[in-house]
Amino acid sequence: MIHNYKSKWGLAFGGLLSLTFTAKAQVTLTGQIRTRTELRQGYATLLPKGASVAAFTSQRSGISLGYRSERIRVGVTLRDVRVWGQDASSISPADGNRLFLHEAWGEFVLSDSTWKDKLISQLSLKVGRQELVYDDVRLLGNLDWLQQGRRFDAAVLKAGKGPWQFDLGIAFNQNSDAAGVKGTFYTPGNVPAYVASTTGSVLPVPAGFVPTSGKGGAPQLVSAVSTNGQTQQFKSLQYLYAARRWKTVTASGLLFKDDFQKYRIDSIGSQAVGWAYGRRYDVKGVNSRFTYGAMVTGSDKRWQWQAFAYGQSGHTATGQSLSASYWGVNASIRQGKWWIGPGFERLSGNNTVDPDGKDHRFDPLYGTPHKHWGYMDYFYVATGAPAGGLNDAFLKARYLINKRFTATLDIHHFSLASPVRNMLDGSRLAGQLGQEIDLVVTGTVTKYATLEAGYSWLRGTDSLEYVKLGTAGQASHQAQWAYLMLNLRPEFLH
Structure with a gap:
């Protein structure tokens, strides 16, 4: 009887505690298992003639914890990314690990109910490892197609009033906080541990040194890393994003600056083992790049449309003067279960036939190229993009099969935006690059x-x-790729 009495009080107290907790805070715990099996025969770049098809399965495993109360929000995401069979069945310490912290951020709400009649009604500060996702992830996105995705270590001040949104973000990168570190010199990440010398010897890469490729023992002034698709190599960044929503139209503007550590050409090695050339990131100062522009999108039950234009100026990561542009328009109309419509985009490039000393290649920052310039990732990802820029004329269609399934069909026609000289014979390249479905x-x-x-x-x-390989008549011009992806997202606690 006493035991039953205590149990009832315990249940009542637990229920009251649960109600109190639920009223003041929300906790979510979700997981993800995403496997993707791919068959590749020319994915991302053309293959030599007669090359075999590649097949593999990659997997992303993750767990996300979220907490939200009246004034505090916290998010933590832990991920493991690997290819099936990449590790031995019994893993040794030499295999390394692919478990990493994708997100770990906290957001503190600075506004309260008394701010409703003021100029700003919502104000918060979000700090830590976080995704930066804006508009259609054209310039800033989480690159979610890649199993590892993309995240930034940053602080973002968020403000809003009704249909207005303002975000002010900053980030500052450093390699180490170890004792004895002098200055704030920053070496881009993902640097290989070893590099081959001019004689074929394998040399360890010292700290602060990034190897570059070269011919005949001469250093090549082409970076071993890039801003999109390979590594997050900026020293610091600052940006201001503003957006205004109407009933069917949204307009947004972006002012973005990223800074890159200056460097000097250096070499490692000796006469006995040969030399490897590269960059030594121990020079004071940064090269700053500025990106600015606006986007307008509209949608209703029958039409969807978009127009945007961006410019880039300042200096590239290598210190070259920069003047580039990117613009595009697209629209689609609904007909029954179909959405269909055309579009065109132009990313400026360099005229290598008659160069003027400036860099005119537009770099799409830290967006998600996979979504915009063909799913085979030939442009503006890890395998690079043409020096002459890119024209992309496309037709996209979406069909609602039923309430659960949707089919999309995209047709792209790619061409160069600027003339490019063929250095093999001195001629001017034909502008057409190809088609993708x-x-x-x-x-x-x-x-x-x-x-x-x-x-x-x-x-x-x-x-x-x-433009992809620097060769002529050595690669197959037909490429194909297929994949099957299963995405499981259970909710353990909500």
Whole structure:
């Protein structure tokens, strides 16, 4: 009887505590298992003639903890990314690990109910490792297609009033906080541990040194890293984002500056083992790049449209004077279960036939290229993009199969935005690069599971082979790629 009495009080107290906690705070715990099986035959770049198809399965495993109360918000995401079979069945310490902290941020709400009649009604500060996702992830995005994704160590001040949104972000990178570190010199990440010398010897890469490729023992002034698709190599960044929403139209503007550590050309090695050339990041100062522009989008039950224009100035990461542009328009109309419409985008490039000493290649910052310039990732990702820039004329269609499944079909025609000289024979390259067709079917299997299957086919030209590989007549101009992706997202606590 006494035991039953205590149990009832315990249940009542637990229920009261639960109600109190629920009223003041929300806690979520979600997981993710995402596997993607791919067949690649020319994915991202053309293959030599007769090359075999590559097949593999990659997996992202993650768990996310979220906390939200009246004044505090916290998010932590832990991820593990690997390819099936990449590790031995019994892992040794030499195998390394791919477990990393994708997000770990806290957001403190500075405004309260008394701010409703003031100029700013919502104000918060978000600090820590976080994703930066704006507009259609064209210039700033989480690169979620990649299993490892993208995140930044940054602080973002967020302000809002009604339909207005303002974000002010800053980030500052450093390699180490170890004792004895002098200055704030910053070496880009993802530097290889070893490099081959001019004689083929393998040399360890010292701290602060980034190796570059070269011919005949001479250093090549081409960075071993890039801003999009390979590594986060800026020294610091600052940006201001503003957006205004109307009933069917949204307009946004971006002012963005990223700074890159200056460097000097250096070499490592000796006469006995040969030399490896590269960059030594121990020079004071930074090269600053400025990106600015605006985007307008509209949508209703029948139409969707978008127009945008951005410019870049300042200096590249290598210190070259920069003057570049990027603009585009697209629209689609609804017909029954179909959405279909054309679009065109132009990313400026260098005229290598008649150069003027400036760099005119637009760099799409830290966005998600996979979403915009063909799913086979030939442009503006890890394998690089043409010096002559890119014109992309496309037609996109989306079909609602039923309430659970949707099919999309994208057709791209790629060409150079500026003339490019063929250094093999001195001629001017033909402007056409090729065509790509992307077919994707996506569906919801259950509340916590989605399935996605895709197939892409590309037909390239001689010009595409040259701008991607620097060769002529040595690569197959037909490429294809297919994948099947299962995405499980259970909710353990909500």
